[in-house]
Amino acid sequence: MFPEKVCPDCEEPLERMELQGTDAVGTLSIVSAAADDGFLSGIRADEILTPVPYVCPDCRRTLLYAEN
Ligand SMILES: [Zn+2]
Numbered sequence: 001m002f003p004e005k006v007c008p009d010c011e012e013p014l015e016r017m018e019l020q021g022t023d024a025v026g027t028l029s030i031v032s033a034a035a036d037d038g039f040l041s042g043i044r045a046d047e048i049l050t051p052v053p054y055v056c057p058d059c060r061r062t063l064l065y066a067e068n
Pocket of ligand 1: 007008009010011013044056057059060061
């Protein structure tokens, strides 16, 4: 099992969000994480992890964690 994720600001347990548009969010995250074009060219589609958003119920801060 994954260790419990907590908010870095208020240390509240984060709530896992269900993605509605996994492809759109994944593409957005990958583009923002890869500054140079050479990074994506070496990755196969099945090796890309799916970013899963976790939101803090207290301050609404949202963090993305890569899961597969
Ligand atoms: Zn918080």
